[in-house]
Amino acid sequence: MATAQLLSSSSVLHHHRSFISCTTTPPIMTSPPPNSPPDTSDGGLLDVQHDMDALRRFDGQYWRALFDSRVGTTRWPHGSGVWSKKEWVLPSIDDADIVSAFEGNSNLFWAERFGNQFLNMDDLWVKHCGISHTGSFKDLGMTVLVSQVNRLRKLNPRSIVGVGCASTGDTSAALSAYCASAGIPSIVFLPANKISMAQLVQPIANGAFVLSIDTDFDGCMKLIKQITAELPIYLANSLNSLRLEGQKTAAIEILQQFDWEVPDWVIVPGGNLGNIYAFYKGFKMCRELGLVDRIPRLVCAQARNANPLYRYYASGWADFAAMKAETTFASAIQIGDPVSIERAVYALRNCEGIVEEAGEEELMDAMALADSSGMFVCPHTGVALTALMKLRRNGTIAAGDRVVVVSTAHGLKFTQAKIDYHSGRIPEMACRHANRPVSVKPELGAVMDQLSKLLSHTR
Numbered sequence: 001m002a003t004a005q006l007l008s009s010s011s012v013l014h015h016h017r018s019f020i021s022c023t024t025t026p027p028i029m030t031s032p033p034p035n036s037p038p039d040t041s042d043g044g045l046l047d048v049q050h051d052m053d054a055l056r057r058f059d060g061q062y063w064r065a066l067f068d069s070r071v072g073t074t075r076w077p078h079g080s081g082v083w084s085k086k087e088w089v090l091p092s093i094d095d096a097d098i099v100s101a102f103e104g105n106s107n108l109f110w111a112e113r114f115g116n117q118f119l120n121m122d123d124l125w126v127k128h129c130g131i132s133h134t135g136s137f138k139d140l141g142m143t144v145l146v147s148q149v150n151r152l153r154k155l156n157p158r159s160i161v162g163v164g165c166a167s168t169g170d171t172s173a174a175l176s177a178y179c180a181s182a183g184i185p186s187i188v189f190l191p192a193n194k195i196s197m198a199q200l201v202q203p204i205a206n207g208a209f210v211l212s213i214d215t216d217f218d219g220c221m222k223l224i225k226q227i228t229a230e231l232p233i234y235l236a237n238s239l240n241s242l243r244l245e246g247q248k249t250a251a252i253e254i255l256q257q258f259d260w261e262v263p264d265w266v267i268v269p270g271g272n273l274g275n276i277y278a279f280y281k282g283f284k285m286c287r288e289l290g291l292v293d294r295i296p297r298l299v300c301a302q303a304r305n306a307n308p309l310y311r312y313y314a315s316g317w318a319d320f321a322a323m324k325a326e327t328t329f330a331s332a333i334q335i336g337d338p339v340s341i342e343r344a345v346y347a348l349r350n351c352e353g354i355v356e357e358a359g360e361e362e363l364m365d366a367m368a369l370a371d372s373s374g375m376f377v378c379p380h381t382g383v384a385l386t387a388l389m390k391l392r393r394n395g396t397i398a399a400g401d402r403v404v405v406v407s408t409a410h411g412l413k414f415t416q417a418k419i420d421y422h423s424g425r426i427p428e429m430a431c432r433h434a435n436r437p438v439s440v441k442p443e444l445g446a447v448m449d450q451l452s453k454l455l456s457h458t459r
């Protein structure tokens with residue numbers, strides 16, 4: 001019997017009620033040891049708990065072989081990088097209810113030139129989660145959430161009239177695309193003039209009901225929470241733990257892409273802070289189920305203009321204070337009151353994690369350097385690359401370490417930031433790596449002059 005058939009006929013999958021359940025995440029802890037078990041009594045966010053005993057009936061070798069057997073398939077739904085791990089994500093759902101764009105399976109890029117040239121490293125990798133259906137890692141979680149909504153609406157069409165989110169641009173793009181594909185209404189709350197044009201046009205094109213609100217992301221988040229408490233609109237932000245079940249598969253995929261060898265470090269840009277927890281959860285499941293024997297150290301990287309987690313970390317986890325996030329080129333992480341703060345702290349404390357920050361000039365320079373080595377990354381990836389550069393400089397990350405930088409969105413969503421940088425018109429920024437286009441008359445002589453100048457410099 002094929003492994004997939006064996007699994008789907010096993011009690012592991014059939015008794016889904018005992019397979020996964022929800023508990024709350026641990027509260028912010030100021031003094032207990034980092035390995036304390038989650039406290040479920042604080043009324044915090046729900047978290048999906050898998051029936052690990054049921055999953056343990058199969059050993060690590062079994063799971064590795066099963067997941068590996070699905071790479072590259074077009075078979076529904078296992079062609080998706082998320083649903084190829086279905087047993088660990090949402091085992092109970094019927095394949096027919098799944099809404100998927102075959103997300104995941106994203107490129108783990110060997111950043112050879114960037115690593116060698118700027119960091120004296122030769123084992124640096126960039127996980128391009130932004131090379132995806134809607135251009136960001138949000139697709140990984142949204143396929144799970146929208147599939148579950150699809151299923152619930154089939155059971156009772158009036159239970160959920162639509163799905164809503166607050167967004168800095170990527171969650172809304174993913175939500176509206178997956179909803180449109182399933183014929184489910186979507187409603188998005190966007191902070192007016194704070195997201196890129198490319199991001200704004202995504203939900204518009206996908207037919208979402210778009211509210212542009214004169215506030216910041218945290219203001220939109222507050223409003224959507226109130227609205228979804230009043231109306232039968234399902235909340236799609238990452239405080240909904242289904243999202244994180246999908247997002248955690250990026251961690252599993254990284255291990256798989258390294259033939260189940262564990263990298264030393266994984267660096268993730270953080271805003272609302274669901275993703276850093278999702279990565280931790282994915283790595284931890286792989287260790288607990290015997291696919292690997294350790295987990296990497298995680299680094300969460302924040303923009304200095306929106307750095308509540310960094311400040312908390314710098315205080316030795318003594319004082320958390322939400323803040324008003326200031327404008328940053330890394331606009332998708334302009335978040336001052338992250339909903340998953342407790343989950344993030346829990347994750348970081350349990351993997352010897354680190355939090356770093358990046359100033360505006362640093363993150364833009366890092367983005368430009370990455371692009372100059374052949375990538376085309378978003379400013380959030382610039383934040384993560386800055387964290388890497390700082391940790392290399394201070395010796396925390398060694399030259400020989402294997403490091404994965406998570407690139408969270410496609411650079412094409414943030415072309416205006418790149419245009420501003422390369423035209424050198426950002427106030428108080430040197431734009432050191434700007435590559436300005438040269439205007440020239442349509443005449444052979446004029447073109448020759450320019451090329452002679454260029455060639456004399458390169459000789």
Ligand SMILES: Cc1ncc(COP(=O)(O)O)c(C=O)c1O
Pocket residue numbers: 136168170171238269270271272273274275276332333378380408409
């Ligand atoms: C491009 C991009 N990078 C990073 C993040 C941060 O992820 P999280 O909110 O899960 O911390 C977000 C969204 O917040 C994002 O859209």
Ligand SMILES: N[C@@H](CCOP(=O)(O)O)C(=O)O
Pocket residue numbers: 165166167168169170171172236237238239271272274332333
């Ligand atoms: N960057 C996010 C912010 C919301 O994050 P979420 O993961 O909680 O939905 C966005 O693109 O909206």
